[in-house]
Amino acid sequence: QVVALELSRTAPASQPDMAQSAPGAAAPHDAGRGGALPTAEDAPRKRINSPQELEIFTQSKLCQQLISFANELAEAVKGKPRSQDSLHNASPLIRGLVEMLDELENWIADFPPLDQPMRFGNKAFRQWHARLTERAEGLLLKALEKSPAVAGGANRLAEELAHYLRGAFGDERRIDYGTGHEAAFFAMLFALGARGAVEKTDAADLVLLVFAKYMRVMRCLQTVYVLEPAGSHGVWGLDDFHALPFLFGAAQLIGLEEEIPTGEVYKERIVREYADSFLYVDAIKQVLLAKKGAPFHETSPMLYDITAVPTWQKTFTGLVKMYRAEVLGKYPVIQHFLFGPTIRWPGDTDATPSA
16 A cells, blocks of 8 residues: 655654645645646745745644654664665665666766866856756656556656756756755655655665765765855754755664764764765765865864764754754745645645644
């Protein structure tokens, strides 16, 4: 039975119920087998244009639902390393999404960096992004057609989700990238769950295969085109670009404190042995590579402070709170978030702030 990765209005954030329909997103029967999605007039668009509208969003059931979805995915990867073999056992849709991201990575070779005086923001990124804009819908359709759950709704769902995919890899005008773009990719995963395109059993693969592959593509784009961080020093100073690899990565490490102590996660031996298996360690590795030559506690004071937290469970809990406050709750970051047929603007559906 295909179930939506959706969350109960009453379920606590730590124990979301994947089988319940969610008040802030479209119910799965709207786009189930043979179901029809709303038409192109309802294309996802920006709705947060003022502090008042930001408050509507942050106080909404939808915002809590996004956090619950992050908790749900995190629960699925607790204590679970990444494995090269898992792709063979993944569902057709998961494999299709990974193949789509493989193709995006391959495009980088088609658009080598241009010779230009500025070090940051290589303009060849605009060529790469133009191809993404042109082909996003077709790539998503190819992946979605592998899921029997969306059947007749695949075309319209691809059209809708293409807006999130185009916004997930950085801004082609400013040639920068930040956690708002990362949130667009997370929103696409959330929408796949809300539409019933993925099953409960896909949750770990969404993180360890699909999101991990997205991270690989982003690291390549950041390196090859020298994308600037959106904002001065990254949103919260964890990393110049990302938030979710730390959140999901901390969940992966829960219960593994003896093997990978929180206070030693940045040490050379840990990074060498575990970066390929654990998202948090890989994220630390990327920070160390980007900021070589200076001590970790100087280049990354917040990450260094977090190493004093004794357990990965406490680290994870703190990172979830931080994500809600500093990404979903910060106007400069979340103002470009898109709302449409699946991820509905709460001002239209549940404008009364929830408790």
